[in-house]
Amino acid sequence: MFNQSIKVSNKVIDSKSPVFIIAEIGVNHNGEVELAKKMVDEAYEANVDAVKFQSFYPEELLVESASKAPYQLNTTDVNESQFEMLKKLMLTKEEMQELKLYVEQKGLIFLSTPFDEKSLYELNEMDIPAFKISSTDTTNLLFLKKAAKLGKPILLSTGMCTKEEVAEALKVINATGNLDVILFHCTSNYPTPIDEVNMRAITSLSKEFQVLMGYSDHTEGVGISPYTIPLGVKVIEKHFTLDKRMEGPDHLASLNKEELIKLVEAIRFVESSLGDSEKKPTNSEETTKKNMQKKLVLCKEVRQNDILTEDILTAKRSDIGIPANKVFNFLGKKVKSKLSKNHILTEDDVYES
Known part of the structure; x- marks a missing residue:
């Protein structure tokens, strides 16, 4: 069993709440705090609920010989290793604390995805309100167990995973006594081709596991996100950048400010059309x-x-x-x-x- 009402900071997420919108800054700050703050400013102007970063130490996350993903090879220097790329993109704990304060002063919720145990515990010390777990760690069961035992809500992405792997991940989380889980449908390809979105998986995951659903959208532009709302999605996450032409792995598949504003407007527009499910004359x-x-x-x-x-x-x-x-x-x-x-x-x- 999982909770169907989950509190993330001052926001309650349940079947009747507005869609919770996360602007995924990720590593699009290019390792620069001031650039990150400017992105927070623009996300605030777009009326999102939260901004999310990525927390990692390259030496904890990967071996130095690890190859880049195909999409990373297409958007970054092919002669640069993944380790070298991430070294340039990481932010320190102190920089994350500075950003958390800045985000909260704007009235937004600060989130960050921990990609290693050191980052997990540092974010916990910062009193982050929830942990967003990347698809790359959905099968990392020991990591999931340690994250779940910290007692914060888990926002769990499912890209690249089978239904059986999702079930295994939820079982490990549930065994810790942590019932606050939101499951995110996701396709781990940047950008995601439309014929690989598989929106129907949202319905099947919701029915199979009886959990609140989110969608981590990697389609181009405003994309598919608003269309997932009638399927029951309560959290939407979308990558955001100041300029798609900037150097870095995720800029090209991200929204610019104008697109982020349109996304929020589209989500609220679709949301307003849902009604209360009772068939009766308006x-x-x-x-x-x-x-x-x-x-x-x-x-x-x-x-x-x-x-x-x-x-x-x-x-x-x-x-x-x-x-x-x-x-x-x-x-x-x-x-x-x-x-x-x-x-x-x-x-x-x-x-x-």
Whole structure:
């Protein structure tokens, strides 16, 4: 069992709450605190709920011979190793603390993904309100166990994972007593081709594991995110940059400020259309219903004591009269007096035969 209402800082995330929007700064600050602050300013202007960074120490995260991912080779210097690239992009604990203070002064929520145990415990010391776990660590069960035991909500990405691997990860988290989990559908390709999004996986994951769902969107532009909301997604995360032309692995697949603003607007637009799931006339439809839904009318002249049959009754638009869906209540009844064709039937026109 998992909680269906999770608090992240001052925001409650549940089935009825607004979508929680995370602007993923990640490493798009290029290792520069002042650039990161400028990104926070622009994310604030876009009305997101949180900004998220990535915390790591290259020597803790990977071996020096580790290759770059294909998308990283396409967006960075091919002669530079992944280790060298990350060394340039990392921020220290002190720099993260400075950014956390800056973010919170803006009224936003500070989040960061820990990519190694040292970063995990440093973020915990900083009293981060939740841990976002990358898809690269969803199968890292010992790391998940240690993160879950810290007692904070877990936002768990599922890119590259099978359903069985997701189940295994949730079992490890659950075993610690930590029930505050939001599962993120994700495709770990930057940018994600539309035919690899697999939005239906959101529904199947939600049904299988009975957890709150998020979506980590790597499609281009505003992308797929708003379309996931009717499927039950309650958290949306999207990469954000100041300039897609900047050097770095993630800029090209990120939103610029104008696109981030459009994304937030699109999410709120779709959200406002969802309603409460009950099928009933809206306030504006009540007047339209009165004028446009049809009423019972005679399609021929009848005499006193004639019995109403299907060939006598029809339905036409009218402001007054008996709704057409009441027709079976009147078939077989007798009319009290002679009535002309196109007469709008009333309760007083008939009696039981």
